[in-house]
Amino acid sequence: MAHEHKLEIFRGLLKFKSNTSKIWGVLVFLSVVTAIEVALGIAKPTVLTGTNLLGMKLLNWIFIILTLVKAYYIAWDFMHLRDEKSSLRRAIVWTPIFLVAYLVFILLFEADYVYNVYKDGFVKWNF
Amino acid sequence: MDSTVTSASEENVWGGGNRPLGASYGKLMMWFFLVSDALTFSGFLAAYGFSRFKFIETWPIADEVFTHVPFFHGNFPMYYVAFMTFILIMSSVTMVLAVDAGHNNKKTAVIWYMFLTIIGGAIFVGSQAWEWATFIKGDYGAVETNGGRILQFVNAETGDRVALSEFAKTLPDDRTEHERKNGVWYYDEGYLPTYTVNEVIAGLKANDDVVIRTEQIIQEGELKGEKMVLDRAASLEKIKDGALVVEGANLIRNEYGSRLFADFFFFITGFHGFHVFSGVVINIIIFFNVILGTYERRGHYEMVEKVGLYWHFVDLVWVFVFTFFYLV
Numbered sequence: 001m002a003h004e005h006k007l008e009i010f011r012g013l014l015k016f017k018s019n020t021s022k023i024w025g026v027l028v029f030l031s032v033v034t035a036i037e038v039a040l041g042i043a044k045p046t047v048l049t050g051t052n053l054l055g056m057k058l059l060n061w062i063f064i065i066l067t068l069v070k071a072y073y074i075a076w077d078f079m080h081l082r083d084e085k086s087s088l089r090r091a092i093v094w095t096p097i098f099l100v101a102y103l104v105f106i107l108l109f110e111a112d113y114v115y116n117v118y119k120d121g122f123v124k125w126n127f
Numbered sequence: 128m129d130s131t132v133t134s135a136s137e138e139n140v141w142g143g144g145n146r147p148l149g150a151s152y153g154k155l156m157m158w159f160f161l162v163s164d165a166l167t168f169s170g171f172l173a174a175y176g177f178s179r180f181k182f183i184e185t186w187p188i189a190d191e192v193f194t195h196v197p198f199f200h201g202n203f204p205m206y207y208v209a210f211m212t213f214i215l216i217m218s219s220v221t222m223v224l225a226v227d228a229g230h231n232n233k234k235t236a237v238i239w240y241m242f243l244t245i246i247g248g249a250i251f252v253g254s255q256a257w258e259w260a261t262f263i264k265g266d267y268g269a270v271e272t273n274g275g276r277i278l279q280f281v282n283a284e285t286g287d288r289v290a291l292s293e294f295a296k297t298l299p300d301d302r303t304e305h306e307r308k309n310g311v312w313y314y315d316e317g318y319l320p321t322y323t324v325n326e327v328i329a330g331l332k333a334n335d336d337v338v339i340r341t342e343q344i345i346q347e348g349e350l351k352g353e354k355m356v357l358d359r360a361a362s363l364e365k366i367k368d369g370a371l372v373v374e375g376a377n378l379i380r381n382e383y384g385s386r387l388f389a390d391f392f393f394f395i396t397g398f399h400g401f402h403v404f405s406g407v408v409i410n411i412i413i414f415f416n417v418i419l420g421t422y423e424r425r426g427h428y429e430m431v432e433k434v435g436l437y438w439h440f441v442d443l444v445w446v447f448v449f450t451f452f453y454l455v
Contacts, residue, residue, distance in 0.1 A: 019227050027220045031213065038209040041190070041454045049352055060455045067450040071443055078223050078439040088148040092158055100169040107173050111180030118181070127274040127368060 006082050009073070026077045033066050055112075157433045161440045164402075168444050171395050172451055178387045185276075185342040187384035188354070189453050195261050208453050211254045212445065215403075218247025219442040226435045229428025234417065237431060241414040244438065248407040255400045262392065265375030266290065268320070269382040270327055272368035277384050279340045280331070281356055291372070294337050295322040295330035320372040328366050338362045342384045392452065399448055402441050409434055 007016045009026065016022035040048070040059060048059035076082045081089050118125065148155060179186050190204040197207070225240035268291035270278045280289045300323070307313045322330075331337055339362040343355040357365055373382045381389035413434050422428045 020224065023220055023223045023227070027216065030216050034209060034212055034216070037450075037454060038205055041205055044352075063450050063454045067446055070446050074219065074439055074443045074446065078219050078442070079436055080223075080226075085147075085149040088150055088155075088158070091148075092162055096162055096165050096169065099166060100173070103169065103173050104176065107177040108180050111177040114181045115183055125274055126276055127272065 005080070009077065022077065026073050030070055030073060033070050037063060037066055151429060153429065153433055154436070157436050161436060164440065165444075168395075168398070168447070171391075171398065172447060175391045175395065175451060178385075178391065182385050182387070184344050184346065185385060186344070187342075187388045188344075192262070192383045192388075193258070193453060195266075197257055205453055207254070207258070208449060211251055211258075212449050214247050214254070215251050215442050215445050218244045218251070219439050221247065222435045222438045226428070226432045229422070229431045232423070232428070234420070234423055237417050237428060238414070241410060241417060241431070245407055245410050245414060248403055248410065248438075252400060252403050252407065255396060255403070259393075259396070262389075263375050263377070265373075265382045267382065268292070268322075268372065268374045270324060270366065270369040271371040271373050271380055272365075273370045274368070275380075275386065276368075277342055277373065277382060278365060278369065279354075279382070280337050281340045283336045283338045283359065286356065288340075289337055291322055291327060291330075291374070294334045295326045296333060298323070298326050298329060320374050322372050324369045324372055327372060328369065331366055332363065335359065339365050341365070395448060395452065399441070399444055402444065406434075406438050406441050410438065 005019045005022070007019065007022050008014065009016075009022065009029075014025065016025055040062065044059065048062065049057050051058040053061055075093070081092065150158070193208060194202045194204050195207065196203045221240045221243040225237050225244060228236035228240060267279065267288045269280070272278060280291070280294070281287060282289055304316060305313070331339075338359055339357045341355045341357065345351055345353055345355055371380070373380050375382060376389040376392075378390055378393065380386055383389065413430060416422065417428075417431065422430055
């Protein structure tokens, strides 16, 4: 068990004196990100909902990116992956990322195709 | 074998006892489980995305479905889920603090932090149960058409949702209940909605300010992203397709819109809630082990760390469920 902790977050921008204070710092950060998400979700600014990027609203991209940011800090600081060996960290992180990205890519493309079949096809569904 | 040259360093590499990943067996196995469990959850969420992209123009808007906060009346989209998220993150923090205290062999601190973690988990599971109950009960009621589409009712001027009870008429009903004594083949009567389709139709005809809102999401123009509201004449025409009155949600149909929406809601949040529940149970077991001094005698608190990994994972999954179910 590695007892030494790496006490820097944001690539060394913020250094903590002890592991406990780092945990509280990460909590503050995660709460702020969640608050931003909820505020955006309630306000739904038209600038963000109106713009489309790669087939999805800009607002949704922001939500997904903020989620990944949160996931990073939960895994790195709460699950202390930051203190593990890089080989373990990579095995844990990249395996699911690769598989999930692959699955999501395939399923969403297929779903969009099915959507078009329903839309342009000869099946009446709204009756 | 006598030609083999053995140096000290080679003996270290091949002689066994290496720990290339620098983690104990138990911790590695916990990570194995978590990675596979993460793939399971990803599968569910990807399937949700599949169904949603398939019905991208008719999918329910989560903000309009989850609007309740316990003990308060009114329209509060997402506040309660945000609260649940915060509770779970908070209990994750107390868990890390417990692990940290374990590293320093502070037994009392571990006990207290584990206790707080369990309380947080219990609040979360309770909130989820409440969320389910509210979702199942429903609030406005809707009519389902022959084609399985959901028709909701709104006020023509304000655009606010109108509950069935606010406009449906009560018609004299000559329906007679089938009783056990009258039948050779008998089933108990299932649940009946409060109103019949005819009562809703009569109510719609009688109230000039009630119109129908369809599942269709407007794709362009000023009202982009909102559900399509029919005018009065179109509403009266559309209601002729009505086949069933739907109140609340179950696995077959729900008043919020697409049937798959409720199915995925029950399945994904249910599976996650089950994880939280088992996490709480495991935490309680470890909590008592700490009190009994099991880990003190063992000399290390690695068990707390392993359970902590599972607990953080549950939090991690919730972050994704929150995004894809409530925000996006």
